[in-house]
Each structure stands twice: as C-alpha cells, then as structure tokens.
Amino acid sequence: MNLNATLYVQFAVFFILAIFTMKFVWPPLMKALDERAERIANGLAAADRGKADLAAAEKRVQAEMAGARDEVQKRIVEAEKRAAQIIDAAKQSAVEEAARIVAAAKADAEQQVTRAREELRGQVASLAVQGAEQILKREVNAAAHADLLSKLSTEL
Template identity: 80%
Template sequence: MNLNATLFVQFVVFFIFVGVTMKFVWPPVMKALDERAQRIANGLAAADRGKAEMAAAEKRIAAELASTREESAKRIADAEKRAAAIIEEAKQNAAVEAARIVEAAKAEAEQQVTRAREELRGQVAALAVAGAEQILKREVNAAAHADLLNRLSTEL
C-alpha cells in the first residue's frame, strides 16, 4: 500500500463525510439550535414583559394603597367630626332639658309659695276672727262677714 494513495483516499472519504454531514446532518442540527435560540429569546422577552407588568402592577398597587389610605383618613376625619357633632348636640339637648327641669322646679316652687300664702291668709283670717271674737266677746258669723274677711285676707 502506498501512503500517498491512502492519504488521498482518506481526504476523499473525509470530504464525502463532510459533504454528507453538511447536506443531511447539519441542517436539522442548525434548525434545532435555531429553534432553541428562538425559544430562549422568547422566554427572555416574556421575562422582560413579566418584569414590566410586575413593575406596572406594583405602581397600581401603590396608587391604590395611597388612595385607600387617603379615603380611610377622610372617613376617620368624618367620623370624628360626626362624633363631635353628636356630642355637641347631646350637650345642647342636656342644657335644654336642664333648663326645662329648672323652669319646672321654679314653677312648682311658685305654686307651693302661692299655696302657702293662701293657707297663711286663711289662718290669719281665722286668727283675726278669733281675735275679733275675743275682743267683742261675742261670736262673729264668718258667713255673714265673708266679704269683710276676704278684703282683710287680700290686705295681708
């Protein structure tokens, strides 16, 4: 065997092998690699979109939390104002009720004073009749002298 012929045959077999590999093996391998690269690129793009959506969602959440806090602060302030108004209204109602009770007590006291005066007038009239009886040493008829006794009680 000749060394040159062996090398030449090995070159020819190598180029045939390379040609067959380039024609039949290389395209499916390259297609698989391209598909994989495309899937990786799509995955990275989806990850970027996910990050962007996540950042947008976080911003929306922060805005919603801020509006919720603001709304709850308004509600608390409104509730405090309403509580103060209710307390003030209760104080006013209590003051009105106290004034009404005081007026009723004053009216009752006036009535008692009036009754006491009437009783005292009656007692004074009875004492005056008794005194006049003692002075005159005779019995004075109270029914006959009622007009006189009434004038006397009004003067007292």
C-alpha cells in the same frame, strides 16, 4: 497496500462523511440550536416585559393605595365632623331640657309657695277669729289681752 492510497481513500471517506454531515446532519442540528436560541431570547424578552409590567403594576398599586389613604382620611374627617355635630346637638338638647326642668321646678316651687301662703293666711285668719272670740269672752283687761296676744303670736 500502499500507504498513499490508504491516505487518499481515508481522505475521500472523510470528505464524503463531511459532505454527508453538512447536507443531512448539520441543518437539523443548526435548526435545533437556532430554535433554542430563539426560545431563550423570547424567554428573556418575556422576563423583561414581565419586569416592566410588574413595575407598572406596582406604580398602579401605589397610586391606588394613595387614593385609598386619601379617601380614608376624608371619611375620618367627615366622621369627626359628624361626631362633633352630634355632640353639639346633644349638648344643646341637654341644655334645653335642663332649662325646661328648671323652669318646671321653679313653677312648681312658686305654686307650692303660693299654696303655702294661702294656707297660712287661712290659718292666721282662723287664729285671729279665735283670738277675737277669746278676747270678747273675757273682760276687758290689758294684762289679760297682752297674755292672749302673746299666745296668739306664738301660735303664728
């Protein structure tokens, strides 16, 4: 065989194979590569959107946290004010109760003092009457009367 003819035949087969590959093999291969590139691009875009969404979510979370902290601080301040009001009310109530107890004790003591004075007056009157009886039963003697009066004063 002739070397030139073989080269021409091989060239023709190669050319036919190249055309067949360009017509039937190359388009599906390029389509698969394009689809893969598109999926990769979509994945990267989704990742970027995800990052942006994450950043936005973090900002919203920070804003919510700040709002929650402010609300907690307000409630703590309100609770402290309420506690102070309750303590003041309890102190005022205790002062009023103490004043009532002191007033009742003073009134009771005053009544007891009055009762004791009345009893003492009754006893003094009784002793005075007894002393007068004893003085009148005896003879009129200054020394004897002085003795009776000193006894009377010791009994008082």
